[in-house]
Amino acid sequence: MRLSARELLILFCVGAAGGLIGDAGHVQAGTTTYLDDETPFVWESALWFPILVGLATASLGELRLRLGPSRPGFDSQAGIGAIAAVLALYAVTALVYDEPEGPATTLVVMLAVLIAAWLGGGRPALVCGLAAAVVGPAAEILIVELDLAEYASSADSLFGVALWLPALYFAFGYVAAQLAELLAARRPT
Amino acid sequence: MRLSARELLILFCVGAAGGLIGDAGHVQAGTTTYLDDETPFVWESALWFPILVGLATASLGELRLRLGPSRPGFDSQAGIGAIAAVLALYAVTALVYDEPEGPATTLVVMLAVLIAAWLGGGRPALVCGLAAAVVGPAAEILIVELDLAEYASSADSLFGVALWLPALYFAFGYVAAQLAELLAARRPT
């Protein structure tokens, strides 16, 4: 592994916490509804959701460092900004889910592209963004197929999940990649 | 001309594509409605709309390079970010058109100023932004006067067009100026 156990744990915890905050917004707004009543819940989320997001964050971070050398010179402020950006986008999706799908999707896609262009990171970050944009929605489609959760009828046109969901995961992949770079840049040399 | 035919064509195509995406959001949300039923339509737009936006983009790019030397060192990522920013703002206008006019207008104006401050570009970019902010709404007021299209009654207080429309065009002018600089910076020297 390119990330140490401690670094993987940090990414897992950041991802799980972010997933909890973002998912609470989706549940409170009515964007998504859990149908699973057998799993224990944490705040508004079934326990497995923040665990999956935490695992995805750590996996994307590991993937990032395997794809190439990380950029130097990151500070924690850049990491905080990146986390805030994707959580703001997560909240935007909660607030626009019942707006007309066209402009809502355009807004989320363009904000995701803006976050990616802002964070940069070249081809490795792009691969992480695209991997997240494919795997994340695929996992959520499976969750919907298994009747564990559902999206509101105004936001379920992508095989049961929202059309803007790949864009949200795309931004998430960029942020996870940047956090891995930040962790690598903080290592004593 | 300061831009080559190929560069003008690139700007035309980028502008026309962006106009189509943004306009689809306006039509789908109900911000604007086409009354013209004689022109062929492309997606949600009357054919003349993306053509006008494409011509405006190429004209602003040419204007930019006539106003002064362009900044060096642009990469395509900066161009993608700029395009994403103005399309995000376009989508915001589609989503807030039926909100109270005061805060909706403040939001769009301040986001446009933020985009302009972010892109920078000095006096030449400012001239492009102001030119777009005047000519664009004037053209749309004419379109409304000719009964070719109309704005929703919640967003028609500026001679039939939305009060936030100059701000959207202002940001558009900055982005067109930056794209022209980007094209100039990519020329082989």
Place this chain on the structure above:
Amino acid sequence: MRLSARELLILFCVGAAGGLIGDAGHVQAGTTTYLDDETPFVWESALWFPILVGLATASLGELRLRLGPSRPGFDSQAGIGAIAAVLALYAVTALVYDEPEGPATTLVVMLAVLIAAWLGGGRPALVCGLAAAVVGPAAEILIVELDLAEYASSADSLFGVALWLPALYFAFGYVAAQLAELLAARRPT
């Protein structure tokens, strides 16, 4: 005083003008309602509101320069961007006040963190942000207690004011701090 009378006056005027613009959005959207009918009004605001915001802006600026040396190299464009960012956030609060409190609060908090991470400024700016985040809402809670104004019932869960109000003031503190740095950087040496 670390700021001259002229610099304090500039900060007062910028703050008062920003307060007027932002507050007009709150009143027009219905986020807040003035119950005070004895004070003269300016635009949508009771006269004391912009005065308080102007005094807070000047005080935060003075606090900033007492906390440490200011960064060099600011230009007016950075100041304009900072002002636009906090006024955009102010307008966002006016537009989301009747949305579900969870995602609305997450959005405002994350955008405030993003503005702070973008502006930077280290510990002195953080202190200004935190001071504003405590004193501002406390003053507004007092205003509500005195029956001079009230927040809509969908946005009054923090002792009568909105849960996102500290985040809005946090961003305001960062912007006031940056404007003070900008004024200091413009002094002839």
